[in-house]
Every structure is written in C-alpha cells, then in structure tokens.
Amino acid sequence: DGGITQSPKYLFRKEGQNVTLSCEQNLNHDAMYWYRQDPGQGLRLIYYSQIVNDFQKGDIAEGYSVSREKKESFPLTVTSAQKNPTAFYLCASNMQGGAGELFFGEGSRLTVL
Amino acid sequence: AQSVTQPDIHITVSEGASLELRCNYSYGATPYLFWYVQSPGQGLQLLLKYFSGDTLVQGIKGFEAEFKRSQSSFNLRKPSVHWSDAAEYFCAVGAGSSSNTGKLIFGQGTTLQVKP
Numbered sequence: 001d002g003g004i005t006q007s008p009k010y011l012f013r014k015e016g017q018n019v020t021l022s023c024e025q026n027l028n029h030d031a032m033y034w035y036r037q038d039p040g041q042g043l044r045l046i047y048y049s050q051i052v053n054d055f056q057k058g059d060i061a062e063g064y065s066v067s068r069e070k071k072e073s074f075p076l077t078v079t080s081a082q083k084n085p086t087a088f089y090l091c092a093s094n095m096q097g098g099a100g101e102l103f104f105g106e107g108s109r110l111t112v113l
Numbered sequence: 114a115q116s117v118t119q120p121d122i123h124i125t126v127s128e129g130a131s132l133e134l135r136c137n138y139s140y141g142a143t144p145y146l147f148w149y150v151q152s153p154g155q156g157l158q159l160l161l162k163y164f165s166g167d168t169l170v171q172g173i174k175g176f177e178a179e180f181k182r183s184q185s186s187f188n189l190r191k192p193s194v195h196w197s198d199a200a201e202y203f204c205a206v207g208a209g210s211s212s213n214t215g216k217l218i219f220g221q222g223t224t225l226q227v228k229p
Contacts, residue, residue, distance in 0.1 A: 033216070042221040043203070048216060092157075100207075101147065101159050102217055104157040106155055106156045107156050
C-alpha cells in the first residue's frame, strides 16, 4: 500500500544531542513537509521541499535541518540548537507542491530528557 | 497574513447528538479549505476539502462542511455523532494559486469528547 512511513515512532534523547527523524513516501509525490505539533498550537511548518535537492524554511526552522537527496525521502534533524525539541513531529507530502490535499505519516514523538 | 481560527478548543457532545465545529479563516484570495481528524498519537486523516463549486461538501464518516465566503467560515457538521468520532479536528487553509508553495495553515484544533 502507498503511504508515508515515519520512524522511529518514539525517540528519547539527552540534551545536547542531535537526532534524525526518518520520513519515506512511496506515493510518488513531489513535495514533502515537516510539521511540529504541540498541544493547543496546531501544526507549525518547519521545512518543506518541492523538488529533489531543494528545500525551504517554514515558520519555525531554527534548530532544525533537512535534506532531500531522493524524491522518496525527507529526513529531519533536530539539532542541539533547538531550544525546546520535545514535540510530536509529522511528515506529509502532496503532489506538485500545489494546494492539494496533504497526506500524513503516523508521526514521531521526540522527548528530550 | 493567512490564518485559521478554531474558536472552540474543546467540545463535548452526547452520542447521537448533532455536531458543529467552527472554523474561520483569513485569506485574501480564493482559499482551498480542509478538515482533518487526528486520533491520539496518530497522523492526520483528511475528512473533506473545498476547492470550488458547490459550497456544501460531503466527506468521509458522514461529515459535511459548508463554505460561506461572506462569513469567512468553513464549519464542519455531523447530524449524529458516534463514540468513535472522539478525536481532535483541524481546519486548514491553503493558497489557491499556481504560485503558492503548497503549504497549509492549520488552526489550533478542536478536541471532541463524546459522552455515552
């Protein structure tokens, strides 16, 4: 079945450590997105990519980095510079980077100890 | 700037009762509008979307929503709520032009609790 796979589902890290969240899609979508979800704040866009080897900052990119070396993959690194990294992270994709429906993964919950 | 407001953070309804979740948006051009549902610890699932045409749109699980341009609203309704509808609901708006980036702006979410 086509879809978006995020891993790991749960992740714990110590302060000062970088961590990478994986996002893989087999929907043949051009565009991919990373959102951060905190209680009562909805979803906020971290980074997005409309094409391989290109990506743009979203509204809360500080302390995060991404790469888009393959169409299917869009990993997110939460760096030690991110001051409050504990959150639920959602990866999404859609066709052509247009205003079409977003398809979401199941999410990854990061907890900093 | 684009924005989405869901005025109700938390709503409780009895099973079998009707439901209306409110959504107001701010956007200068023709918006694309969406409602998503999220179960705890899960990703988001699309309930319905409005791009153009009939302002009353039908979605999955018996949900519908009505686009009212004059009120900048896109409220979600269901005539009879089931216990399995308990979840968090998000309204979202996307730009309606070819030059957009495909980003969606999400509201803060409304948590629905269903009483037996």
